[in-house]
Amino acid sequence: MSLPSSSSSKQAGAGVITCKAAVAWAAGEALVIEEVQVSPPQPMEIRIKVVCTSLCRSDITAWLSQAPMFPRIFGHEASGIVESVGQGVTEFEEGDHVLTLFTGECKRCRHCTSGKSNICQVLGLERQGLMHSDHKTRFSIKGKSVYHYCAVSSFSEYTVVHSGCAVKISSSAPLEKICLLSCGVAAGLGAAWKVANVSEGSTVVIFGLGTVGLSVVQGAKLRGASQIIGVDTNPEKNEKAKAFGVTDLLNPNDYNEPIAQVIKRMTDGGADFAFECIGDTGMITTALQSCCDGWGLTVTLGVPKVKPEITAHYGLLLTGRTLTGSLLGGWKPKSDLPSLVNMYLNQEIKIDEYITHNMAFEDINEAFELMREGKCLRCVIHM
Structure with a gap:
């Protein structure tokens, strides 16, 4: 894939780039497409031409927050092509296909x-x-600083990230997926596989069937969960x-x-994993x-x-249940995500089915x- 054209006022790699970005000026207010100036990458940074970015629920949560960090460019779930690299960067070069990493x-x-x-x-x-x-x-924007989000800010035609906050992927992987x-x-996949280590024949319950929840479902099914x-x-x-792969659907509003x-009742005393x-x-x-005594996680x-x-x-804990958190499914992002990309290319995991809107x-x-109205899973935004 050739490097996509941009609306920049200067050629790529020639210093500051002026491009379009969706800027949030205040909490909960509609984003405004603005012309922003994007500085060149500093030492150990890379500048990326964002090709596609999908909207995540945490973008919505942060956008509605009253935290005093505006104006701001949200977005963190993205793919793109390296436009330029800063001093000291050796693992990337211009033209590399990458995923952005919020951690x-x-x-x-x-x-x-x-x-x-x-x-x-x-x-x-x-x-x-x-x-x-x-x-x-x-x-x-006209000399006024604009804040980043999650070290990525992918709602911009170009963005700058630390080289440790991107991972090189196969050029054969479709960036829009x-x-x-x-x-x-x-x-979601990592939560099922790495964090919980869902076992064959186990019972699993997932609260919330958005993209993350359905990714847990996919992971549990591939591990052979029975329910x-x-x-x-x-x-x-x-x-x-x-x-x-959900075997039983429950709507709490249907029960007294x-x-x-x-x-x-459905799981003979509680699920193995929740x-x-x-x-x-x-x-x-x-x-x-909802978990069982003894080992429910x-x-x-x-x-x-x-x-x-x-x-x-x-x-609940005294009887043997365990509560744990999960960030990015426990994956070490640069070390582990390329293997997931390869699994997708080998048709071992699903991704396309989560995309409800382009x-x-x-x-x-x-x-x-x-997303606010619950009418989508993932909207992929084409830059």
């Missing part, structure tokens, strides 16, 4: 070398809206859920008793209650919109509304 991997810190964690101490979650290296921004592996699909229970209040998701009691994929901390208690993946604190009766960059606000 990086330096491969040198205690966590990266431990084999026990994917939470890089150097390039982990960036919450200040600035670059890891110098705590500055690479975006501006594979972008989903930079967050949602990888997160996969999907819990969601939106009946429009039922057909998709069954196609991915706690849904955990329904699940315990996954909270909604971003509702109250639902974590329900997930724990609850994995939480969702990003809470409100009330981030978790409360649960100590008895949209032009100019229609990005429509994508936001579709």
Whole structure:
């Protein structure tokens, strides 16, 4: 694939690039397509021509937040082509196809070398809206700084990321599909495979049947789970859920008793594994209650919109249940994601089926509304 053309006022690789970006000026306000200036990559950074980016629920959550980091360019689930590299970068060159990484991997810190964690101490979650290296921004509009998001900011025709926050992938992988592996699909598959290690013949319950939840479903089915229970209040998701492998669908609104009691009856005392994929901390208690005594494991993946604190009766843990969290499914992003890309190319995992809408960059606000209204899984935005 040749490097896509841009609307830049200067040639690629020739310093500052002026291009289009969807800028959020305030919490919850419609994004505005603006001309932004994108600085050249600094040492150990790369500048990427974003080809496709998909909208993730956490983009919506952050966009609605009142955190004082505006103006801001959201987006983190993306694929693109390296346009230029900064000083010291040896693993990338112009023209490489890449996935962006909202949590990086330096491969040198205690966590990266431990084999026990994917939470890089150097390039982990960036919450200040600035670059890891110098705590500055690479975006501006008429001299006014624009904040980054999750060290990626893919709602821009060009973006700059640390070289540890991108991973080179096969040029044969379709960029308009594979972008989903930079967050949602990888997160769900990893939660089932790496974090929970779902076993053959086990019972699994998933709360929330969005892209992440359905990726857990896919992972559990491929591991040979005998019963996969999907819990969601939106009946429009039922057909998709069954196609991915859900064996039993539950809508809490259809019952006059706690849904955990329904699940315990269905599973002879509780599921082996429960996954909270909604971003509702109250639902974590329900997930724990839905697990069996002794070995029941609850994995939480969702990003809470409100009330981030978790409360649960100590008895749920005293009887042998376990609660754990999962970030990007436990994958070490640079080390592990290329193998998922290869699995997709070998038709061992599904990705295409999560894409419900393909949209032009100019229609990005429509994508936001579709996700807010629960009318899509993934909207892929073509830059």
